[in-house]
Amino acid sequence: MNNESNNKSKTKMTLAGVGVRMVIYLIPFIGFFGFLYVFLYPAFQIPINPILTIILGTILIVIGFMIYIKSMRIIIKLFKQPVIELITKGVFGHIRHPLYSSWILFITPGVACILNSWILFFIAVAYYIIFKILIKEEEDNCIEEFGDDYIHYKEHVNAIFPKLRKYRRS
Secondary structure, X not given: OHHHHHOOOXXXXXXXXXXXXXXXXXXXXXXXHHHHHHHOHHHHEOOOOHHHHHHHHHHHHHHHHHXXXXXXXXXXXXXXXXXXXXOOOHHHHOOOOHHHHHXXXXXXXXXXXXOOEHHHHHHHHHHHHHHHHHHHHHHHHHHHHHOHHHHHHHHHOOOOOOOOOOOOOO
């Protein structure tokens, strides 16, 4: 019993992390801004040639899904290993949370561009705020799991906004 009281009731991070909760918390915002988009659409049109917004949206979505797929492959492979290690290579050398970044910076804004509605960009803003609130749980789990290595990584790699310079452990 003493051993149990010394160990705080910490849960091991799952493959989904806090992503499922982020989506659940995001649903009301999607509903609200989606409602505004549908019922007040002309008021929220992006004042740019719609062809350009479709092209920009498509580029953002393609980039976002490339980051997402690359990241998912790495994470799925990692979770199949008996011992989980800190990944700082590939896309993780530029962004600490590339899965969330792909949705917040690329896919969601890309959809807003394709649908030609600036009001839908607020979904990405809401997603970012929810991310900032919930990501602490994943970060704390990583610090517990990887210690100083993760703290160093966290100090040198942005959570969402990619750095062009790749992370290298000094």
